[in-house]
Amino acid sequence: MAVSLDIDLLRSFAHVAESGALSRAAERVGRSQAALSMQMKRLEDIVGQPLLTRTGRGVVLTVHGERLLVHARRILASHDDALAELSGGRLDGTLRFGCPDDYADAFLPALLRSFAQLHPAVVIEVVCAATPRLVSRYERGGLDLALVSVPLDAERAILRREALVWVGAKDGATDWPDPLRLALGDPDTLDHRAALSALSRAGRNYRIAYASGSLAGLLAVVRSGQAIAVLTQAAVPGDLRILARTAGLPPLPKIGLVVRLDEGHASPLTRAFAGHIRSLLPVL
Template sequence: MSPILDIDLLRSFAVVAETGALSRAAERVGRSQAALSMQMKRLESLIDQPLLTRTGRGVLLTVQGERLLVHARRILVSHDDALAELSGRSLTGSLRFGCPDDYAQAFLPALLRGFAQHHPAAAIEVVCAATPRLVERHDRGGLDLALISMPLAAEREILRREDLVWVVARDGPSHWPDPLPLALGDPDTLDHQAALAALDRAHQAYRLAYASGSLSGLLAVVRSGQAVAVLTRSAVPSDLRIQSRTSGLPSLPQIGLTIRLDAQRASPLTRAFAAHLRAVLPVL
């Protein structure tokens, strides 16, 4: 008989993956750390694969654990949605959700449409801004949860990886003046910091020709052909061009997407939307 993946085991595993520590996960699921550890051993036995690596600072997912997490999130969302629909417990209420400007057009329509299919009475107020502004607003209590960008080196749950790319007007010049004119976001944003760090490492001269905290402002500058910008690959509009590696510009790093959420204070609606993000965002 084939092994059966128990919903309770998958739910506990997803919380362990999110928190990165058995102690914090045990508090979240209302179990002792020893009981939660036994659950993880049982799940590993069912899968017949190691899922977690214990470290001095918590736990990390193995390759098999990362693969299982993708399936676990989908299963949990489908399970919870089925229960809500069949029992008539479609969630109501409102939540305030922060989303970085560059992901709004790429991801928001699918995220909101999918959630509304199961919770049509829920109201979601969307706030679009750069990640540092979203973090500030969340910390002040102005957002229930936020999707934010972060360096991959940060020790937090990463839902999706995104390439940073150099972007120019589709009919823009093939050779840029020296120093390179840049159009960048606020100094505390990852695109700004990554661009300057890459150019400094390459000893390439540049000047900050345009700066804007608004994505639409940066896109307007790039469309004018007056400067080069840095965006995430998924946010590049079709009328702009990504500079190839042969352009002479230095390579840029990947960044990660994660959720900022106060799990202890989150409402059922907020937790449901966070679970929806975790299940859907990695496969968009």
């Protein structure tokens, strides 16, 4: 007998994955923790694989759970979009969305264009800034949701993993002077912290030639050949080059992208756009 993935089970599973705890997820879906636990057991029986591992701090996804989550997000987004369109319930209104500067060119056009095709009456106000500024604005109520960068070990619900890379001018030097000249974001940003940590561990001398929240200013310094920078690989402009390990630079960590929103109080429009991001971002 053929089996199928129930939308209600997938939605509950996505909430568990997002919250990292059955108790918090139960509040979001309006069920008891015991009922939600039974749902997760039923879903595991359907797919024939363990999906969750319980720890003292909550639950974490197994390898099979991570794989199912990717499919679940796509299925839920397609389901909700189809239901909204066919029932005449196309969304409208205004949404305030925060996106890190370095992802504006890489991801925003595809996200906004495809959502506008589904919901042409929606107006999305985009705020681009460094992640710490977006988090602060979101927590003050100035954004409905935000796409932010986090260390990989800081979150469970990572939508996309990105490598941090060293970047220099295309025609710049290949033999970097000592001390190394850096152009970095603000001191509280992941690129700044990762660069200094990696260089300190490697015992490499450096000097910060430029540190600012202005991505345009940072890129201008790099294009001039006066310094090198750290960017996420997907955000490297075509006129800059990723510096190979042969340049004598230490390896950098990967970071993750997550969506920040209050599921319990988010509007249908906010939830719909968050689902759209979750379905598209991993494959962009």
